[in-house]
Amino acid sequence: MSELRDPAPGAAAAAAPYDALLLLSFGGPEGPDDVVPFLENVTRGRGIPKERLKEVGQHYFLFGGVSPINDQNRALLDALRKDFADNSLDLPVHWGNRNWAPYLTDTLREMVAEGHRRIAVLTTSAYASYSGCRQYRENLAEALATLEAEGLAVPRVDKLRHYFNHPGFVRPMIDGVLASLAELPEDVRAGAHLAFTTHSIPTAAADTSGPVEEHGDGGAYVREHLDVARVIADAVRAETGVERPWELVYQSRSGAPHIPWLEPDICDHLEALHGAGAPAVVMVPIGFVSDHMEVLYDLDTEATAKAAELGLPIARSATVGADPRFAAAVRELVVERAAIERGQPAQRCALGALGPSHDLCPVGCCPAARGAAKPAAAGADSPYA
């Protein structure tokens, strides 16, 4: 079909050397019978207490055993395909997950069978950290090793740079905060605080997130989130003319209680804000790409119930999801990286103070906390070209 279109001059070559994009995500259960096996996939070898697993299973059962993440990814696939078609970027988009069907290895096997050899990878995780970056790179290496063992061609996979500060990721969230403020009762709107939230991770993982020179004191993970929070808070102030207190807080902690994770938790934060007389709060889930379970349960259910109990007016702003500006940002990231791989100049958009993130994770980036180091693809230490 694509041969029948009349591409804009140069557009057909804009993705070269890439011949496909892979959307790489977390995966989630599609019904009640999937919940326990899914949780086993997620937590294999990770030392999550049984009690916590039972509790998280309940979150999924509350939603009929269906994770919202799969439909979110289907919507993002549609948005990407539409954006690429509208902009004559002739690049097929495939989808594979770490923890549930469609599994990454199966998707890569199909892509190889279709003849794809040079694949750009977009993960549904915007920031540096072991869980959000290296673990996906390990999953890619494991999948490539499986293909190799099956005697199949091993494609080259390049992970697109972290997009936490890309305007196409940040601007929809700014609009989301403005919309949430408008939803609050008028008498508390001007005094509303902003609570930026992200996934808590062990402090040891935060401290070693990002390239080695960024390790220490929250590492790249905390620094990147603070930069995005500041950009959004500044833009909201510029738009509303109101200076609002804001803070970066955390949610969705798991792991054993004696291991320190990033704090404060959103629920404790709401309590503290209420105690200090804050009239209202907007929760801004900057750490998440779509409205998956962490957002729908931990914020929209648990934290929202906490606020109701306190009598604290609260709103939760939108994640980017399948926003067309995010789809366009992904196209820009592909075209940018493709130019770099061809040795040509590229436009690298970024808001905030940190600048565009690296293309290739350097050696020592986001190490795993436990066990021997596993091979990781799409980085300077990749065993694959």
Ligand SMILES: CC1=C(CCC(=O)O)c2cc3nc(cc4[nH]c(cc5[nH]c(cc1n2)c(C)c5CCC(=O)O)c(CCC(=O)O)c4C)C(CCC(=O)O)=C3C
């Ligand atoms: C940084 C980060 C992100 C954000 C970046 C990104 O998006 O990748 C994220 C996203 C997600 N996490 C998800 C689900 C889970 N995460 C868990 C456990 C953990 N997450 C961690 C970190 C992160 N997780 C960590 C350090 C653990 C401890 C165990 C380990 O070291 O691996 C567990 C086990 C039970 C529990 O919660 O304890 C579940 C079920 C889903 C799917 C939701 C859905 O189904 O809609 C999504 C998008």
Ligand SMILES: [Fe+2]
């Ligand atoms: Fe998680």
